[in-house]
Amino acid sequence: MxxxxxxxxxxxxxxxxCIPTAxxxxxxxxxxxxxxxxxxxxxxxxxxRHYRMIASYLYRRTGDPHLAExxxxxxxxxxxxxxxxxxxxxxxxxxxxxxxxxxASHRWMRGTRRRIAREQxxxxxxxxxxxxxxxxxxxxxxxxxPVRSAVARLPRRFQAVIALHYFAGLAVQEVALVxxxxxxxxxSRLSRGRDRxxxxxxSTGGAV
Amino acid sequence: xxxxxxxxxxxxxxxxxxxxxxxxWPGTDRNxxxxxxxxxxxxxxxKAPAAxxxxxxxxxxxxxxxxxxxxxxxxxxxxxxRYKVRVNVNGVEHIHEVQSGPDGTAMVEVTxxxxxxxxxxxxxxxxxxxxxxxxxxxxxxxPPSVRKNDATAAPQxxx
Numbered sequence: 001m002x003x004x005x006x007x008x009x010x011x012x013x014x015x016x017x018c019i020p021t022a023x024x025x026x027x028x029x030x031x032x033x034x035x036x037x038x039x040x041x042x043x044x045x046x047x048x049r050h051y052r053m054i055a056s057y058l059y060r061r062t063g064d065p066h067l068a069e070x071x072x073x074x075x076x077x078x079x080x081x082x083x084x085x086x087x088x089x090x091x092x093x094x095x096x097x098x099x100x101x102x103x104a105s106h107r108w109m110r111g112t113r114r115r116i117a118r119e120q121x122x123x124x125x126x127x128x129x130x131x132x133x134x135x136x137x138x139x140x141x142x143x144x145x146p147v148r149s150a151v152a153r154l155p156r157r158f159q160a161v162i163a164l165h166y167f168a169g170l171a172v173q174e175v176a177l178v179x180x181x182x183x184x185x186x187x188s189r190l191s192r193g194r195d196r197x198x199x200x201x202x203s204t205g206g207a208v
Numbered sequence: 209x210x211x212x213x214x215x216x217x218x219x220x221x222x223x224x225x226x227x228x229x230x231x232x233w234p235g236t237d238r239n240x241x242x243x244x245x246x247x248x249x250x251x252x253x254x255k256a257p258a259a260x261x262x263x264x265x266x267x268x269x270x271x272x273x274x275x276x277x278x279x280x281x282x283x284x285x286x287x288x289x290r291y292k293v294r295v296n297v298n299g300v301e302h303i304h305e306v307q308s309g310p311d312g313t314a315m316v317e318v319t320x321x322x323x324x325x326x327x328x329x330x331x332x333x334x335x336x337x338x339x340x341x342x343x344x345x346x347x348x349x350x351p352p353s354v355r356k357n358d359a360t361a362a363p364q365x366x367x
Binding site: 039040043044047048051052055056059060065068069072073076077080144147148162166167168169194197198201 | 221222224225226227228229231232233234235237238239241242243245246249
């Protein structure tokens with residue numbers, strides 16, 4: 001891809017931006033230039049480029065496609081309001097969006113945490129009756145819901161690293177960039193988060 | 209360790225988490241709320257205001273609806289910085305000038321098709337977990353005047 005920075009009406013951004021190379025940084029600069037000249041076009045580009053990735057991430061976290069759609073909209077609208085901050089951040093737009101999406105899902109989790117706790121208590125009282133948790137409106141045959149629910153019960157700092165590493169597919173270094181912490185912290189939280197998940201799943205029957 | 213529904217062999221937690229990470233997004237690549245917001249930003253950018261100044265920025269998309277004694281009223285409220293509010297009432301669009309207070313809330317008064325007036329308080333604190341802002345609407349034959357002594361209601365400023 002050419003490294004020339006022009007003022008295009010459309011941009012060719014890589015579909016999966018990882019740690020930016022020099023060429024990718026150049027394209028990011030081109031996008032930032034577009035943001036100055038045609039803000040709506042720049043926001044549209046970021047939406048078209050990253051919507052599926054954000055919606056997938058939120059769907060994997062919640063198990064509910066409609067909720068994921070709502071949270072994705074909330075993510076992008078929040079991103080549009082704060083897009084000027086992106087200029088000051090040394091991260092690709094994808095990571096910035098994942099940070100906003102993670103915060104959006106945390107807010108939703110906070111609201112449903114009590115319902116999840118009640119579901120867990122019911123599951124423990126009736127281990128044979130494994131009904132889907134009330135918190136999720138996903139398909140009742142979703143075999144991943146117990147693991148999702150267990151992730152949702154984790155403290156926020158463990159939830160974030162687990163979700164970004166496994167559900168968004170980020171490497172440890174990338175998770176550290178998104179969360180603005182050290183790689184050592186990410187590794188530690190991943191390890192401790194997994195330990196907590198194991199204990200939680202074992203105590204609730206361990207069904208997947 | 210976790211067990212799968214249809215197997216007796218244990219599945220590791222890592223495998224379970226990675227399996228969730230491989231789930232495909234079943235929806236489309238389009239989101240109506242986002243696209244409407246972008247479209248409105250484009251419309252605002254292309255139109256000169258008829259009167260007064262509209263300070264343009266990606267703003268809030270507010271959707272409010274209420275079931276009233278006179279029927280279902282769909283109110284779509286859009287706040288433009290400080291002065292312009294566009295309200296859609298049963299497909300008819302009205303533009304209102306309101307002054308939001310320091311806390312970001314604003315009182316919008318609309319006239320319903322039957323002549324009654326409805327007042328709608330909008331603000332970010334009404335946002336629900338799904339991102340929608342829901343505002344209460346009261347209908348009155350003789351609506352009270354807009355709050356004048358409320359600290360959150362700044363004086364009306366007309367251009």
